[in-house]
Every structure is written in structure tokens, then in C-alpha cells.
Amino acid sequence: MNRFAFLLDRLSYEPRRNAKLRLMTEYFRDTPDPERGYALAALTGALSFRHAKAGLIRGLIAERADPVLFGLSYDYVGDLAETVALMWPSDQRANRTPPLSEIVEGLEATAKLDLPRRLAQWLDALDETGRWALLKLITGSLRIGASARLAKTAVAALGEDVAPDDVEQVWPGLAPPYEALFAWVEGTGPRPAATDPAPFRPPMLAHPLEDADFRAFDPAAFAAEWKWDGIRVQASAGRDADGRHVARLWSRSGEDVSAAFPDLIEALTFDGAVDGELLILRDGRVQTFNVLQQRLNRKSVTPKLTAEFPAHIRVYDLLAENGEDLRELPFDERRRRLEAFVAGQANPRMDLSPLVAFDDWDGLAAARLDPAAAGAGQDAGAVEGLMVKRRDSAYVVGRPKGLWFKWKHDPMTVDAVLMYAQRGHGKRSSFYSDYTFGVWTEDADGPRLTPVGKAYFGFTDEELAELDRFVRKNTVNRFGPVREVTHTETVGLVLEIAFEGIARSARHKSGVAMRFPRVARIRWDKPPAEADRLEALERLITEREQAAE
Template identity: 60%
Template sequence: MKAFAALLDRLVYTPQRNGKLRLLVDYFRHAPDPDRGWALAALSDGLDLKGAKPALVRALVEERTDPVLFRWSYDYVGDLAETVALIWPERPGANRPPALGEVVEALRAAGRGEVPALLARWLDALDPTERWALLKLITGGLRVGVSARLAKTAVAAFGDRPVEEVEELWHGLAPPYGALFAWLEGRGAKPELGEAAAFRPLMLATPLEESEVEALPFEEYLAEWKWDGIRVQLVARGGETRLFSRTGDDIGGAFPDILEAVDFEATLDGELLVLRDGPEGGEVAPFNDLQQRLNRKTVTAKLLQRHPAHLRLYDILFEGREDLRSLPLLPRRARLEAFVAREKPRRMDLSPLVDFASMSELEALRAAARENGIEGLMLKRKDSPYLAGRPKGPWYKWKRDPLVLDCVLMYAQRGHGKRSSFYSDYTFGAWTPEDELVPVGKAYFGFTDEELKRLDKWVRDHTTERFGPVRAVEPGLVLEVAFDAVQRSTRHKSGLALRFPRVSRIRWDKPAHEADRVETLEALVEG
């Protein structure tokens, strides 16, 4: 546990990507099995320890310390793991400090009633940094600036392999990844996926910058609409069918109507949508309709009927067992068109190509995308193979321009990692016809470090109420917020929410009463 805690502590205070990469590679090189495998699982969101929730941790610490003192401390610090790690009464020599693998395996085997005693014993044996790391691990709060992609990149660098080779195997592996580390160290054979219906890393597009538009050789590209759904991969292999999100999460439980429509063997890339006029055709519904079915383990018959799922196909990776990814885009597109014409897959159709003769035509199509309920355009080189990751140049996404509104700051919350000392997460609102301020969204990026310091000071100077790590503030600061769309929301008092909001400017000059109103947002609701 000591080495893992030291790794997390150093990652928090190492902002540079290459610095984090070096720390991870060094850890994987020196940590023993299975500790390094469990660490990799935790850092790549592959570890779910269901027995230890924040409420359990709070109850446990209130048994060992003054509850009032703990609540005051938590209110000031704003982070549960950090507060408990510092306030937990030390009992030097009470127990042997546990190894990381021992913690994970004990929690996975323990019943819910056994977890408090286990946790208390470990907290007694560890120093404050180790207690913090333990609590971050078991509550799933590892926010140390390491993405799943960076963790896999570090593993690949440790074994001197391309990260794409590791990602190709990733979803056929399971923690603590003993076979993976054996292969990377030359002690074992390369893991095989076999007949598994495994996820294959997606090819992603880079944003097309305005400065690049004029120089782009448009005649070398195909254009498609960028549909407003979620990118998915459908895998039908060996009698098994699975539906994956772009990050490889299995989301098939929420979309049984898609899985039940499969009677072929292939791996397909497409956009998951909801169609308004039925499952086999009709108008694409706003993203909010699709959102009703996301993040569910099961769905009701009512949801299936009201929000029928549909898959709009972009690409074909495997046809049967034949791997098509090395083919250029044009032959792959021809194979996909022939596949759709032959199989006539239910609840699926082919994303049409967009005809254009010049970049000016494309610019006009992009400009009209919003009124047609489309996110923008995709530009794909005709000769591009299907490459994992986000290579620069083969594929571009050219999204519609964002919308902008002036909103009023209502609440601020402490951030995580290097921002844990700052109020950096901002909830903002708009005025109702009754001049009440109601929340419409939350943003935590779009400002510089210097602006963050000034925002943090403003929050501290204008706090009106405290709710743990959250501060309510006077309605006096206007944030110019850029966003993609407005959608209906039952989670917000306003009934509305901004999609993909970010702070584009801080309006220190603008009075709060001049900020935008709910009526303005209502007029922007798509669909």
C-alpha cells in the first residue's frame, strides 16, 4: 500500500503528462504482482469495490472521533478521503500495513457487514498519506490526473509496445492482468482474444480548426453528417452480441432492442440514436430522448416503446471473421454498403454521404446543421485505414459553432487533485419571469489559472451559505457560458440544462440583473 500511496501522492502534484507517464512506468516496473495489476485497474476505471461507500466511511470516522469536529473539518477541507486521513486517531503498531492486493482481494471477498472492521483495521495501520490513498481507492475517487488512456500508454511503454497493441487486447483481459504483465516482461505468450465478442479500439476524429479549413485538400475527403447521439461499436461474434460505448463499456443492457435485432456476424461502428417515428425510420429525436435510456442496467417496456433505439452505421471493422481495418476507407465503405444491402439489418441503416463540390459548399452545410438538428460534419480521407486512437489528419470533426449565454454564478464547489484547494466547479443559473434565479448548468473549465485564483477569491468573499464542500454565493457575478444545445431536464428546477457548457469569459463588467433569462433558453430547445 505504501508504494501505491506514494504513486498517487506524486501524481497529484505532477501536472505534466510526461512526468505522470514516467511515474507510472516506474511503478509498474518495481511493484509486485498482483499489486501493480490492481493499481492499473483502479487507474483505468476497471475496479469496482462495492462494499465501501462514502456513507460507511463517514459513519466509521464518527465512531472514532468527535462527530461535530469531523463535520466541521469536512466542511472546511471539502474532501472526504483527505479529511478522514488527517483526523483518524493514530494507533501506531496496531496492525500490519496491508499490501494493495490484500486490500482489494479482502474487500471483494467480504460481506457488507465485514467491511467496517476491515477498513478500521487498515486505517489504524497506515500513515495519513496511505489512509488517503486507501480511501480514494475504495470509494472510487481516484482523481489524480490519469486517464484510462494514459494508464494503458504507461503499461505499453513499460513493455516497449505500441499502446494500440495493448488496447487491442484490453477488453479481453481482466484484473489483475497477470497474463498482460507476463507478456510485457517476456515471461509469457501474448494474450489471445479467441472467440470473444471483444471491443476493438475506435478510430477517433480531431477537431477541424478554422485555420485549417482553406488548406484542406477537400477532394481527398468524404463527408458525412455528425449525428447527435453516442458513438458505439456493435460486436456479433461466436454466437454472442455486445454493444459497447466509445470507451469500451458494455451498454447492451440498456439497449436490448438493438441486440435482439442482430442475426449476423460482424463488428460495426456507428451512432446510437432514438428515432421519433419508430425503430425503422423517421426523424432523429433530440439527444435528450436518447439520454432517457443511457446509464441503465435494464429498461422498461414503456421506455422501449417511447424511445426506440436505432443504429446509424459509419464503418465496418470485421465482416464475419475477416478483419477489414487495414483497407482504405473507400473499399471499407463499399463493403459496408454491400453488407447493409444484403443483410437488411433491423433497427439499423447506413449513414449517408454528403455530396459537395467545394469547401464553400461544405461551410454552408455546416452552417445549416443546427437548424437541421445535426451536430456538424465528419470529413474522412478516402484512403484512410481504420486506425485505433486519434491520428492527426485522416478524420476531422467539424462541429457547428457553439451558442453563448450570460448566466449568473449561484454555487461553487471545490475541485479535485491540484484544484482541491480552489472553488473551481461552478453552477450557474438564469432568471425566471418572476426574477428568481434557477440553475441551468455546471462548468469547471474554460478559464486560466490566474482567472481561477480570482474566481476563488470572489467566491470566498461573497459566500452566503455553506453545504459541505459547496458554497452558495451572492447573485453578483456573470459568466459568459458557451454550450452546444439546450435540452429538457427534470434534474434542474428550471426544467432546462445546457449541453457541454464551458466558461468562455468572466463578465466582471456586467450587472447580474442583465444576464439572460429562462425564456431565452426555452427558445433554443431543440426539437
């Protein structure tokens, strides 16, 4: 466990990508199985412990530290794992340090009632860094600046002829501690064979396209299609060794979400895999993302829910058909096969995302601004931009340069006043980097601010330092780890907030919910009294609803 803790500690302080890659590669090369496999699982987010949660950690430290002191310490440090690791009594150190494999297997196998005692024993046996790593493992928020892709790249670096994409290709059929994967990469075992009849295939992603970027490309070399405002999914189906039909619905990150969409799974009667957008379709018309949210993250799916919110896939790409992997084919060929595939299905739960006709980049830019006039028809309100794809591009894992681009609509913006701030996590644990902002509304006592959203990205490191200083100098109240910042009509800070969508929401006090809000600009030049009003957001929602009708 100490070696894994040391690795996490080094990664958390190392800003350079190549240095992080080298640290992980050296760890995987020098660490035996199954320790390195469980470390890889932790780095890629493949571990989840049913009974070990943050509440368990809070309960243990409450038995060993003054609750007021813990509250003050947590407020100062800003990270639960780091706070508990520092405050845990260190006078009961054991002679034996538990290995990572023992901890992972123990967290999975130990009964809920026995887990507090066993976790306390592990914490007693570890030093501060080890305790921090163990608690980070439990909370599932490593936040060390190393992506799952980078960890897989480090594994590929162990072999001579293995590329990161090769690891991605075999990854869906593997499970911790990945002994077969390491054996293959190091040349001591065969390539792991996929046996899942409906596997997840790592998706191909796109780079953002700015207005001026595409001018260097030949428009004849690209095709364009609408970018629908839903959830990117992959539908995969096939027959297992016993001849039974198996179908699954995967999220973009590889999470099996089939249980949430039984109505859709029943309709996946084909043998193959398609890449598309999960939407709600009523009377042949795509509904807003706000409507789709009514189907997401549901613990139980009732017949009433499926009838009221019928799930649908609008297909972009064909990845496999009747056992044939099509990902190496160029986009144009896959598109031809996809059109024939969808036509042969005659499936009411699945349709084809149409291509956007254009002769030059100016024509495509015009289509982006007016989807209804460019073929999107009654579904124009559900278009959030364009996907622009090279006609000769294979379906490549990850985000390769120059092949696929996403050209989204310009974001909406609102000027809002900073109201509350909270410390971030990981590298940001010492900065107030999570902000709650509000807009003005009227009541009997005059104008007041109503919170309308939260944002924790969009600013540079330099701007973060400026925001943090403002929060510390202008704090007027504290609520646990949250600081209330001065926000009057004359004193306060205005933030220009950019967001992708907005809808009515009964769950929010303001009655509105923003999608993907982020800080676009710090308005040091604007007094708080000139920030936007709630009525402006409500009008924006009404305009979008009318456009959708």
C-alpha cells in the same frame, strides 16, 4: 500498499506528462505481480467494489471523530478521502502494512456486514498517505492527472517492440491483475489471445476542427459525414466456442451496455463489429438527444419503454466482418464494405450514415450551416456537425493527428449570474471551481435568479484563481461545502456559458436542461441586471423544437 500510495501521491503533484509516464513505468518495472496488475487496474478505472462506497467511509469516520468537526474539516479540505485520511486516529497502527493485492481481493470478497471492520483494520495499519490512497481506491476518483491511455503507454514502455496501440488491441480481453499482459510485454510470454466472440475494440477518435484549420488540406483527400447527436457505440457479434450467437453493445469507453438495450441486441444477428451512433428512431425520423436520455441509465427496461423509445444504430464504420479484422484497411475501402454490409442486413434497427457531398471546403462549410439542404433532410435537427475523415486512414486506436476531425456546430451561449460555488477535487480541492449559475425570471416580488446549470471547466488556471478569489470575498451564506455568492441586480458576477444543446426538463426547477455547459468567458464588464432571462432560453428551446418538426 505503501508503494502504490507513494506512486499516486507523486502523480497527483507532477504536472508533466513525460514525468508521469516515467513514474508509472518505473513502478511497473520494479513491482512484482500481482501488485502491479492491481495498480494498473486502479489507474485505468477497471476496479469497482459492490459494497465499498462513500457512505461506508462516512460511517466509519463518524464513529471516530466529532461530526461537527468532520463537517468543518470536509468543508475546508473539499475531498472526502483526504479529509478522512487526515482525521483517522493514528494511535492504533498495526505492525503489518497490507499489500495492495490483499486490499483489492478483500474488497471484492468480504461480505457487506464484515466490510466496515476489515476496512477499519486496513486504515489502522496505514499512514496518512496510505489511507488516502486506499480511500481513493474505494471512491473510484483518483483524479491524479493520468489517463488510462497514459497508464497503458507506461506498460508498453516495459517492452522493446510493443507500442501503446498494441496494448490497446489486446486490452479488451484481459482482466486484473493482467499477469499475461505483463509477461507478453516483457518478453516472457505469448501475446494474449482474444477469446471473446463479441469483443470491444478501442475506438478511433477525432480532433476538433476550427474553421481555418482545414484550408491547408486537399479537400479531395477527405470524406465527410454527419455527426449525429446521440451516443457513440460499438455493436459487436459473433459465435462462441459452442456455436452460440453472442451480441453486445459497447459504449465508447468500453462499458457493456447491452442490458439496457435488449431490443437492439436481438437485432444484432450478424458476425462482425460496427461503429456508429445510438439514436431513437420513430417513424423513420431521428429524435432529439433529450428523447434518447429516456433510455439511458435505466435499471429496468420494460416492453413499454422499448416500444415508446425504440433504439437504433446509425452506422459510421465497419471494423470486422465474418472473422476478418478490417481496421487496417483505408477508410474508402471500409466504407465500400460497410455499404454492402448494411444493404445485406436489411435490419430495421440499423442504417447507414450518409456521406456529405462537397467539392471544396467552402461547399462543406455551407453544408455544416444548413444540413437540411445538404442531404440530412428531416433528420437535420439531430445533426450536431460534421466528421471529416482522410480517405486513406486506417482505423487507429486513440486520437491520431491529421486523420479524423470533428467540426461541430458553434455552441449556443447565455449570460448567467454566478450563484453558488463548491470546491473541486484532486488538484482543485483547494479552489472553488464548481459553479452553479442562474438567469433572471419574474415572480410576484419582482425579478429573481433561477438556477439553470452547473459548470466546472472552460477556464484557464489564471481565471480559476480569479473566480476563487471572487467566491471567497463575496460569500454570503454556506450550506455544507457549498458557498452562496452575492447575486443581486447590482452586485455579482456574470459568466458567459457555452453549451451544446438545450431541452425542456421536468426534473429541473427551471424547466430547462443544458448539455455540456462550460464557462466560455468571465464577464467582468457586465452588470448582473443585464444577464439573460429564462424566457430567452425557453424561446430557444421552442425554436429548436420547431426546426426539428
